[in-house]
Amino acid sequence: MKLHCFERTFFHSSSSLTPIQLPSPMETHLWYVKPSEVKSGSLLNQYLDILPPCERENVLQMRGEELRKSALLARALVRTTIARYQINSHSNPRSLKFRKNLHGKPEVQWQFRDDQHPPPLHFNISHTTSLVACGVTTNAQIGIDVEEKHRSIKHNILSFARRYFSKHEVQFLAAISDPQVQRMEFIKLWTLKEAYVKALGKGFSGAPFKTFTIRFKGVMEGGFITLEDLSPKASEIVVDSFDDPADLTSNWQFSLLELANSHYAAICTEKHGAGSGKRNAPGKLTVWKTVPFLEDECVSGTAAVKIICGVQ
């Protein structure tokens, strides 16, 4: 057992977060951190400092330095990100309270006076040891998932897909002859399915993976397009659910991106004003790479964000 005493530099954390307006209803904000770019011990201490004791304990329980770091950055990212929007004067990341909904989905427990309606901010986070991301929307449920592009899958892809994915998705993957491409398409599909389940907020068993199909759809109604035809503007990602009536699944829109050349990120958000026969314009996505309290960089439109499908 080692005991370290350390000097903490007390820091007014709220003053170093650039305030920002909530995204508009059709817009999504995505913030991400790369743990490898956060090297300063004192900065990490600042992050630890804004966490309540229970979150701090959870971080410290992680086994291994890398895991502790990404767990810490995940909590720091979600607190500092929400604090930026200064909802009801909540600009201090330390003062935010969180809770889980009935099915375990994290949400903000807003502290507000009177009998006000809860603020319309929604968020969802996802993290790997190499990238931590937080998506924010206004008045729309959101689910995000990030995975390393080169993540290894221990099982045979098709065996895995047959066990957990829908028949159509298995067919889609089985048609790919190159094993590398197959693995990457599998990972993309996984992130999309995860993002959908997280957006629904009903937990893994609330929408078992086998009960819905995610597929790429051409702009032409009823068209299925091949992999070669895929281009960001020409296609749409849709979900068909066996359990839900058809019109409910059209309430969800998806985006699939490649982030920082290293990760796939899938974002699923609720669509509003979806009417049959009306083609909805793809939403707008703004992406920031951040080191909370230190620097923010808007990376939309740069090489750090490659849109595979779904948004502009």
Added chain:
Amino acid sequence: MASFTASSVSFSAVSCSFKQNKVSSLGKASLSFSGNGSSSRRLPALRFRVSCAAKPETVNKVVEIVRKQLALPNDRDVSGESKFATLGADSLDTVEIVMGLEEEFGISVEEESAQSITTVQDAADLIEKLLEKK
């Protein structure tokens, strides 16, 4: 106390972990102790859990599968008490682990059950429950 030094990021948490004793062959119930690492100086909280514990062989097989899936270093301690999440398993890892267990033991795990597994012990107990049903 947790600290980050400038040169290396390291956590030195005050933690006391009581390693689970080998499950004795006397009876099926077992008491498991887990010390709670805490950053304050109070005594670690002890949690008691009485459970009809799975056989050590089952737990060991689960540990093996988890080690392989998560590519854990040899010095990473994994026991029945270990939580998948704290070992670094994300949702894809968990699903792969469950699939590995299904293959190893010839069982089928439903999503509701898979969602409730948080520790190695949980997995081992579920496996034995499903094996009993067969």
